[in-house]
Amino acid sequence: xxxxxxxxxxxxxxxxxxxxxxxxxxxxxxxxxxxxxxxxxxxxxxxxxxxxxxxxxxxxxxxxxxxxxxxxxxxxxxxxxxxxxxxxxxxxxxxxxxxxxxxxxxxxxxxxxx
Amino acid sequence: xxxxxxxxxxxxxxxxxxxxxxxxxxxxxxxxxxxxxxxxxxxxxxxxxxxxxxxxxxxxxxxxxxxxxxxxxxxxxxxxxxxxxxxxxxxxxxxxxxxxxxxxxxxxxxxxxxxx
Numbered sequence: 547x548x549x550x551x552x553x554x555x556x557x558x559x560x561x562x563x564x565x566x567x568x569x570x571x572x573x574x575x576x577x578x579x580x581x582x583x584x585x586x587x588x589x590x591x592x593x594x595x596x597x598x599x600x601x602x603x604x605x606x607x608x609x610x611x612x613x614x615x616x617x618x619x620x621x622x623x624x625x626x627x628x629x630x631x632x633x634x635x636x637x638x639x640x641x642x643x644x645x646x647x648x649x650x651x652x653x654x655x656x657x658x659x660x
Numbered sequence: 661x662x663x664x665x666x667x668x669x670x671x672x673x674x675x676x677x678x679x680x681x682x683x684x685x686x687x688x689x690x691x692x693x694x695x696x697x698x699x700x701x702x703x704x705x706x707x708x709x710x711x712x713x714x715x716x717x718x719x720x721x722x723x724x725x726x727x728x729x730x731x732x733x734x735x736x737x738x739x740x741x742x743x744x745x746x747x748x749x750x751x752x753x754x755x756x757x758x759x760x761x762x763x764x765x766x767x768x769x770x771x772x773x774x775x776x
Contacts, residue, residue, distance in 0.1 A: 650706070651704045
């Protein structure tokens with residue numbers, strides 16, 4: 547079975563450019579989570595959705611960050627404009643709501659803002 | 661709120677040594693508990709889980725027992741291999757019926773390095 551698919555795997559761009567990260571969840575999963583991982587701050591939850599509806603975006607660092615989930619099989623995380631401090635690995639994870647249900651992570655997008 | 665505390669790393673062991681990574685948690689009710697592993701350049705992978713008190717999760721020689729009385733979920737392996745070198749995360753999720761929709765609370769991660 548296909549796991550969580552993220553694209554691109556690597557992104558290098560200049561400060562000020564718009565960056566769009568993409569995630570395809572595992573079919574049938576109804577919760578989707580976006581994380582950011584850095585050496586300094588560790589793993590941070592940015593936003594999560596249930597049944598395509600944003601539930602909690604309190605982890606989104608600034609208004610420059612936005613996320614959408616237009617349907618059950620696709621989500622985007624957008625940074626506009628990007629800054630060097632946004633450089634990190636961004637993970638998408640999906641799962642089912644319910645006791646003991648784990649999250650399944652994609653391989654991440656390594657983002658470098660020059 | 662919920663929280664997870666892991667032993668500070670990094671942890672460095674020789675091959676075939678015994679491994680323990682401590683994890684304690686704070687939560688209301690009866691959360692589910694997880695251990696995830698992250699290999700270099702990859703996402704987090706579920707290693708094992710336990711959903712109720714006294715349950716033991718196990719996988720690939722790793723074990724952890726859900727201890728409600730000590731609010732702990734320590735990870736153990738009897739004989740580590742070089743290939744076990746990775747970052748290990750302890751996590752918990754709210755009990756079923758909560759409003760968190762499967763949200764996980766993670767510990768800070770413990771780096772394990774195993775030398776030949």
